[in-house]
Amino acid sequence: MPNELQEVKFYQTGTFTVGNRLLEENERAVQANMRRTNSLNSGHRACQGCGEALGARYAIDAAMRATDNKIVAVNATGCLEVFSTPYPESSWQIPWIHSLFGNAAAVASGVAAALRVTGRTSTRVVAQGGDGGTTDIGFGCLSGMFERNDDVLYICYDNEAYMNTGVQRSSATPPTARTATTMAVGKEPGNVFGTGKNVPLIAMAHFIPYVATASVANLRDLEFKVTKAMSIHGARYVHIHVPCPLGWGSAPADTIKLARLAVETGLFPLFEAEHGEITGSTKIRRKVPVEDYLRLQKRFAHLFGAKPDEARLARVQANADRNIAKFGLMD
Amino acid sequence: MLKQTEGSHAVAEAIALCRPQVICAYPITPQTHIVEGVGEMVKDGTLANCEFINVESEFAAMSVAIGASAAGARAYTATSSQGLLFMAEAVYNAAGLGLPIVMTIGNRAIGAPINIWNDHSDSMSMRDAGWIQLFAETNQEALDLHIQAFRLAEELSCPVMVCMDGFILTHAYDRVDIPAQADVDAYLPPFQPRQILDTADPVTIGALVGPEAFTEVRYLGHHKQLRALSLIPKLATEFAAKFGRNSGGLLRTYRTEGAETIVVALGSVNGTVQEVVDDLRNEGAAIGSVSICSFRPFPISALREALQSAKRVVVLEKCLAVGLGGIVSDGVRKSLSGIQLKGYTVIAGLGGRAITRVSLRQLFEDAIADELEQVTFLDLNAEVVSHELEREAQARRTGPTAEAILRRMGTVASQIG
Amino acid sequence: MFQVRIHGRGGQGVVSGAELLSVAAFLEGRYAQAFPSFGSERMGAPVMAFCRIDVREIRLREPVMEPDALIIQDPTLLHQVDLFTGLPREGFILLNSTRSFAELGLAGFVGGFRPERLCTLPATEIALKHVGRPVPNVPLLAAFAAITGQIRQESVVKAIREKFPSAIAERNVAAAAEAYALASKGLETANA
Numbered sequence: 001m002p003n004e005l006q007e008v009k010f011y012q013t014g015t016f017t018v019g020n021r022l023l024e025e026n027e028r029a030v031q032a033n034m035r036r037t038n039s040l041n042s043g044h045r046a047c048q049g050c051g052e053a054l055g056a057r058y059a060i061d062a063a064m065r066a067t068d069n070k071i072v073a074v075n076a077t078g079c080l081e082v083f084s085t086p087y088p089e090s091s092w093q094i095p096w097i098h099s100l101f102g103n104a105a106a107v108a109s110g111v112a113a114a115l116r117v118t119g120r121t122s123t124r125v126v127a128q129g130g131d132g133g134t135t136d137i138g139f140g141c142l143s144g145m146f147e148r149n150d151d152v153l154y155i156c157y158d159n160e161a162y163m164n165t166g167v168q169r170s171s172a173t174p175p176t177a178r179t180a181t182t183m184a185v186g187k188e189p190g191n192v193f194g195t196g197k198n199v200p201l202i203a204m205a206h207f208i209p210y211v212a213t214a215s216v217a218n219l220r221d222l223e224f225k226v227t228k229a230m231s232i233h234g235a236r237y238v239h240i241h242v243p244c245p246l247g248w249g250s251a252p253a254d255t256i257k258l259a260r261l262a263v264e265t266g267l268f269p270l271f272e273a274e275h276g277e278i279t280g281s282t283k284i285r286r287k288v289p290v291e292d293y294l295r296l297q298k299r300f301a302h303l304f305g306a307k308p309d310e311a312r313l314a315r316v317q318a319n320a321d322r323n324i325a326k327f328g329l330m331d
Numbered sequence: 332m333l334k335q336t337e338g339s340h341a342v343a344e345a346i347a348l349c350r351p352q353v354i355c356a357y358p359i360t361p362q363t364h365i366v367e368g369v370g371e372m373v374k375d376g377t378l379a380n381c382e383f384i385n386v387e388s389e390f391a392a393m394s395v396a397i398g399a400s401a402a403g404a405r406a407y408t409a410t411s412s413q414g415l416l417f418m419a420e421a422v423y424n425a426a427g428l429g430l431p432i433v434m435t436i437g438n439r440a441i442g443a444p445i446n447i448w449n450d451h452s453d454s455m456s457m458r459d460a461g462w463i464q465l466f467a468e469t470n471q472e473a474l475d476l477h478i479q480a481f482r483l484a485e486e487l488s489c490p491v492m493v494c495m496d497g498f499i500l501t502h503a504y505d506r507v508d509i510p511a512q513a514d515v516d517a518y519l520p521p522f523q524p525r526q527i528l529d530t531a532d533p534v535t536i537g538a539l540v541g542p543e544a545f546t547e548v549r550y551l552g553h554h555k556q557l558r559a560l561s562l563i564p565k566l567a568t569e570f571a572a573k574f575g576r577n578s579g580g581l582l583r584t585y586r587t588e589g590a591e592t593i594v595v596a597l598g599s600v601n602g603t604v605q606e607v608v609d610d611l612r613n614e615g616a617a618i619g620s621v622s623i624c625s626f627r628p629f630p631i632s633a634l635r636e637a638l639q640s641a642k643r644v645v646v647l648e649k650c651l652a653v654g655l656g657g658i659v660s661d662g663v664r665k666s667l668s669g670i671q672l673k674g675y676t677v678i679a680g681l682g683g684r685a686i687t688r689v690s691l692r693q694l695f696e697d698a699i700a701d702e703l704e705q706v707t708f709l710d711l712n713a714e715v716v717s718h719e720l721e722r723e724a725q726a727r728r729t730g731p732t733a734e735a736i737l738r739r740m741g742t743v744a745s746q747i748g
Numbered sequence: 749m750f751q752v753r754i755h756g757r758g759g760q761g762v763v764s765g766a767e768l769l770s771v772a773a774f775l776e777g778r779y780a781q782a783f784p785s786f787g788s789e790r791m792g793a794p795v796m797a798f799c800r801i802d803v804r805e806i807r808l809r810e811p812v813m814e815p816d817a818l819i820i821q822d823p824t825l826l827h828q829v830d831l832f833t834g835l836p837r838e839g840f841i842l843l844n845s846t847r848s849f850a851e852l853g854l855a856g857f858v859g860g861f862r863p864e865r866l867c868t869l870p871a872t873e874i875a876l877k878h879v880g881r882p883v884p885n886v887p888l889l890a891a892f893a894a895i896t897g898q899i900r901q902e903s904v905v906k907a908i909r910e911k912f913p914s915a916i917a918e919r920n921v922a923a924a925a926e927a928y929a930l931a932s933k934g935l936e937t938a939n940a
Contacts, residue, residue, distance in 0.1 A: 072528045074398060075537075082539060090535035095528035097401050098537030099424055103394035106386065110353060110398025110406070111528060113382040117352045117404055123530055141394060144387030335774035337767070499809055503783035504770045602807030687810045 030061045030223050037064040037093065044091040045083040049252025051216045051242030051259060052080055052157040059155055059240065060126065062223040066230035067124045072111050076104035076129030076138055079164045080157060102137035104129045105145040108152040124230060128155045131172035132162040135199050146206035146235045153229050153236045156199065159244035167247040171197045176312050177299045184302035193315055200239045207276040208235040215241040215268060217259035225272065241268045249298025261293035266320035269327040281327045290317045332509050338470035338500045341507045342435060343368025345474035347378045348515040349481045351407045353399035355384040355392045359414040360447045361497035362437030366409050389414035393421035400430040401536055403527040405481065411497055412439035412453045426461030426552065428537060431484035433477065437497040440682045444733040448683020449497040451597060451649040455658050461552045463491040463559055464627040465579065466597040470505040475578035479566050481519055486562060488525045489555045496599040510574055518573055556628040563625050581630035583622045584637050586612060590619030592699050593638055595663055596647040597623050600686050607691045616699060634666040643673035645698045649680040656706040673701060679709035715739050749802040750898050753812045755831050756821030759791040765885030766797035768911060772903040773801040781806045794829050801898060817896055820844060821884050823852060837861055840896050844871040844884045867895050867931050878923035886920045887927030894931035901928050
């Protein structure tokens with residue numbers, strides 16, 4: 001046996017996973033830690049396969065670890081709020097407030113101000129809401145919080161519709177998706193093209209210190225981004241893609257698979273930005289045609305069948321390709 | 332210390348003396364001078380340990396106050412009219428959550444038609460939201476009420492709105508006595524929240540409440556207001572002892588002993604009413620007035636006591652229950668349940684129309700002679716109204732009503748009275 | 749109670765004039781109430797402000813319908829707004845103009861008033877001369893003190909010094925002094 005230590009090489013095939021024990025302590029998954037805070041405790045009433053419950057658990061625990069367990073959460077009305085506080089129980093183990101549908105960002109600004117003025121400067125604030133409460137009704141307050149650069153991390157769990165009220169279209173609903181208010185009927189079935197808004201880009205337009213998109217397909221990356229966000233003071237925004245089996249008409253077991261497909265088609269780009277400039281993006285390893293993603297969700301069923309809607313599928317593909325080009329997702 | 336200053340500024344100084352910790356502001360006429368005043372004090376350091384946040388809407392203003400109050404800070408904001416409506420959802424939310432926020436309302440009419448002048452329609456729109464509503468008669472009372480308001484709000488864990496007439500009080504220069512900081516500190520101790528977002532002792536605030544418990548939660552809010560009926564006079568008495576003047580309380584009577592006719596009103600118009608009462612008393616009329624300070628909780632017993640021996644009551648209101656008549660009148664009627672006396676509702680001062688001594692005198696004389704309609708719109712221009720109704724009867728496409736009336740009457744605010 | 753109504757246009761300091769007057773009265777230990785008749789912010793629009801002065805607390809909250817004194821800061825309003833409504837024959841009229849009442853075509857109208865209670869004053873010119881801005885309110889206030897005797901000139905000066913930063917205050921004090929002297933002279937002439 002040689003005296004010097006030999007570098008150990010691990011040859012992995014098929015995945016990029018590395019076991020936690022091979023990583024530095026601070027790079028290990030928060031969730032793998034037996035002493036994780038479980039801020040969103042079990043017993044909540046989320047649907048089987050809920051992407052939002054998964055995302056929230058990872059995000060908040062990461063924020064807790066990053067702040068020495070000193071977080072106040074402000075929640076908008078929506079699925080997360082409803083399933084986590086089923087009267088008369090609460091699954092939150094942290095200080096948590098729910099006010100209204102559209103004001104989470106403003107309430108969070110108020111909490112942050114109060115913490116500052118009462119000298120509790122090591123306690124940090126996380127605001128969270130679904131796409132409805134963030135991109136639509138909460139948009140004004142969100143922009144106000146960004147503009148003031150208030151010390152709040154806003155996390156949006158994007159399942160692409162108003163799920164809690166019965167799957168109605170929001171400005172985050174992708175084109176062609178069927179929702180209760182964009183039914184798959186008529187000349188342009190599902191949500192129409194040429195509508196919608198990209199809130200991460202809008203957040204960047206406020207030049208806030210940190211903006212990132214994340215997905216439950218890559219939970220380590222999600223934890224990483226939330227942890228990074230908490231190391232920064234000022235307005236920060238993390239937009240997490242969270243599949244919803246009920247609203248998307250997908251199998252509960254497919255949640256993570258769908259999230260991964262959304263990333264690998266280019267439909268949901270993963271990137272980070274600081275002060276309005278993109279600082280990095282996650283490359284797509286193997287590009288996947290959008291059909292492979294859409295086919296698994298009943299909300300896109302009208303695009304397939306005996307006569308597939310080639311024209312619309314092509315437009316969705318074009319959107320994906322545009323993202324790949326814009327965010328530099330492929331070498 | 333005595334000062335000659337603008338009402339808004341006096342209120343700003345009072346707010347500062349109350350050691351607020353988070354103030355959020357969104358501009359709307361006529362409250363703007365108040366938050367500008369406080370904002371300046373924060374920026375130049377006069378008001379220390381206070382965060383002043385420029386929010387992007389009134390909805391955000393109340394929301395920021397909610398977050399701040401829930402996290403244990405003494406929170407304040409101010410608005411009027413459209414702004415109060417814009418934050419309506421949050422106003423109900425604050426009361427429902429039991430957060431002791433204090434808010435100034437610079438009373439202004441609600442549109443359409445858009446109108447920047449004074450009336451009480453804004454505060455009235457939120458009368459059932461669960462907030463305590465106090466009305467100031469003078470600028471001195473306006474500043475005093477804010478000091479009492481913080482104490483009241485925090486003792487009950489219930490938000491309080493202090494209402495002062497826009498322009499008439501907010502923009503009037505008056506002589507006021509600004510209290511000393513030490514005296515205010517002795518009256519208003521530091522905020523001790525009933526509930527607080529605290530990492531050392533986490534709580535969930537704002538959970539869903541089902542049919543099994545909602546009624547009980549609502550009842551407790553109702554009960555708070557009933558408790559306020561005794562707390563408000565108690566705090567006013569304590570205030571009088573400490574600061575040497577009567578401000579606040581549930582209501583104030585003026586020359587009601589032996590009065591056969593009693594006029595009831597809220598806010599600054601009471602000053603003019605009292606002048607006319609004096610004129611008529613000097614001529615031998617048995618007339619008096621009651622100024623209601625606490626509109627919510629409505630002082631049913633105290634009002635009953637004040638009115639029960641009169642023959643007639645004239646309720647002078649700066650608001651209107653469209654299609655019905657008076658809003659304050661409803662409360663007055665409730666307090667007179669079982670007592671027989673004549674009640675007259677007078678809708679006056681809407682959209683800032685001046686309520687003049689001359690008009691009031693004629694009005695009260697008509698009341699004394701029982702020659703008043705059940706509901707009267709004071710100084711209504713009947714000619715303009717009937718002309719417009721005629722126009723509308725003759726054609727379909729008559730255009731915007733407000734336009735037509737303005738054209739007939741002349742330019743906006745060009746008349747003195 | 750003494751009631752004053754001030755007419756002018758937005759930007760001429762009508763509202764601050766009323767406020768200054770109220771401060772001057774306050775400094776003499778009296779109660780005073782000053783308030784504007786409001787419109788949205790707009791330079792050049794007709795504006796009114798009111799001031800009541802009394803030895804006891806002022807309860808009245810209506811616009812000044814029957815002024816004891818009228819201050820007209822802008823003569824171009826003379827034929828546009830009914831400025832004189834409610835003014836009794838014993839009332840005071842102070843008018844900002846380089847011309848006399850007669851030259852302004854008001855000889856007939858003012859004929860029924862007491863001559864020692866009428867005053868025209870080139871207030872804008874005085875303000876421009878001392879302060880460099882065409883804001884006539886301070887000179888008119890000094891003239892008001894002179895012809896009505898409702899407030900003392902020292903109170904006007906004190907109120908000016910409270911309101912303005914010192915350099916500007918002294919310029920205004922100078923303008924007030926000239927206006928006071930001019931109005932007093934006119935008073936002597938009227939009383940002669």
